Amino acid sequence: MATIKDVAKLAGVALSTASYALSGDSKVSTKTREKVLEAARQLNYRKNGFAMDLKKSRTNTIALILTDLSGPFYSELIRSIQDVALSNGYDLIACSSMGGEDSTAVRFLLEKRVDGAIVLAHNITDDILRAAAGERFPIVVMDRPITGDGLVNVLVDGEEGGYRATRYLIDQGHRSIAYISGPANSYDNALRYEGFLRAMREEGLEEKAKWKLSGSFIREGGYKATKMMIMQGELPSAVFYANDEMAVGGLKAFEEAGVSVPGEVSLIGFDDIQLAEYIQPPLTTIRQPMNESGSLAGHLLFQMLNGDQVEASYSLRIGLVERQSVLKVRNGVTGEA
Amino acid sequence: MATIKDVAKLAGVALSTASYALSGDSKVSTKTREKVLEAARQLNYRKNGFAMDLKKSRTNTIALILTDLSGPFYSELIRSIQDVALSNGYDLIACSSMGGEDSTAVRFLLEKRVDGAIVLAHNITDDILRAAAGERFPIVVMDRPITGDGLVNVLVDGEEGGYRATRYLIDQGHRSIAYISGPANSYDNALRYEGFLRAMREEGLEEKAKWKLSGSFIREGGYKATKMMIMQGELPSAVFYANDEMAVGGLKAFEEAGVSVPGEVSLIGFDDIQLAEYIQPPLTTIRQPMNESGSLAGHLLFQMLNGDQVEASYSLRIGLVERQSVLKVRNGVTGEA
């Protein structure tokens, strides 16, 4: 690999002159610049990224850290962040936190291989986040509340979402409602569940212990939990799945058991994934404002990078997407037919 | 930010000793190591990633370059590559080539910010690829055939796929078949179209010019092209969409026009995206072996990184996924009813 030294030598100028010419500094004569550029071309010279970063101690790159790069759920979010990054002249890379402490993500954070980060990865501990963040290294955290120097939150009001979903079910006449839970250690799940409970309590409704099943946020989990519920005999008139993926799995379980949705049991989800619109029946769900939260996160990061002061926490509201998986009922029981 | 120098000073040892201690070299006494580690802890010291990379001129990171990070289509591919990278002790970052010449992706490639790359981004020119690749910088290209030093191809046989899709339609009795095309400059589209033509010719069938519409690989495009086809009056008995996204859009257009699928017109797609299984009717399509091609690409990259010799090009075969969007017909015309 040719270095700038080689270029300077070939062009017959000093190292610094080559550097100036290459970065388009105006204090180099056009003629000299041409000479340097020509030499660079001949040698197929490329700047070495690291040397540059090391020298400037800025990378012009921000990282988006996700639990799993392959989740389909993030499309919208990624796009909006990407837009903001691009329009600020920054590069965006995405990295996965799979592998925990030893993951790419943690290395990028701790070793400051980027200028800042947006994190949506529950397997990165608060400690790591606190250790990494600082005045010169802002981090926007989107999956938990956390405070500290250089740390800012962009959160979606999950409790409100859980409440809205449950409230909607109640308003449609449902009184026996089950909650299929996500992972026990998930902050998001906890919020949604709290909202569920608030709505239930408000109406003097009780959660039946045997309906409280866990499906760990994946389709298969929703499927199994629902199967179990069906096996136990007594069905609720509506079930609130802590996320859409589980609702999709649940729907399959009901279908296989010959239970009509929403005829016999109504379903509501959370997230509004792309699939939600396409399954039969289309899933009523709670929509997270991914676009808005993505651009907000991006903008905040750049403000911090510019040294501007920002609030420590931002909360976005959710919305209900009414489709066809919830049936209006009379007396709290959907009935046999 | 504390440097290794500060750590050494605080621990009262030489710079190199600190470096050795920090990287766990065995030639440092346990006691000294402890002292150094303690000093590092006190100063909240973190290695500077760039300095390390610059020195070692290796990053232990590979990049996956995608046109658009937010495409849902890549999930499986990303996962399989990620697995391979992780098990080789490498980090994987994903970056987008949006922005063309000035994109993050191009910078990472040209400035060698990673040790190698897997590319699936048609907006990165062959020239850039050739300029970036070399003996010390392997690139696996998955979206076009290209040869050169350090360049390897992993391709899916799109022509065969186009042929299989069309052949299937013909075998089901269809004789008037339309092809809704992807972007004119897409290599993938060209292959699929060629396969289509081969099957048509083989059977002595003609492509009707007015059915040759383009939908540029997006849902909206498929929708519009189909609308146009419907407006023109005469419908084919089957249509082959160059990808599933367009087929989804096309389905919507047919639905809106009250044309029954597959009753009046059969549909076949290409890619087998997640949605394909969930739409009504479930879409018959050509499946690309994403897992296989992802791991193959990953393995090849690491072999090249290790200096092993590999073939210049690998081709993977596709498969047909039979679902319910194609109807078997008698005489080449689906008929009015």
Added chain:
DNA sequence: GTGAAAGCGCTAACAG
């Protein structure tokens, strides 16, 4: 304008 020289933070010979 141009050139010499001083590092950015780190690793790895090398000599003690």
Added chain:
DNA sequence: CTGTTAGCGCTTTCAC
């Protein structure tokens, strides 16, 4: 085992 030293490739004063 420990300390000295020479760079990795680049940018950027500071004199000329």
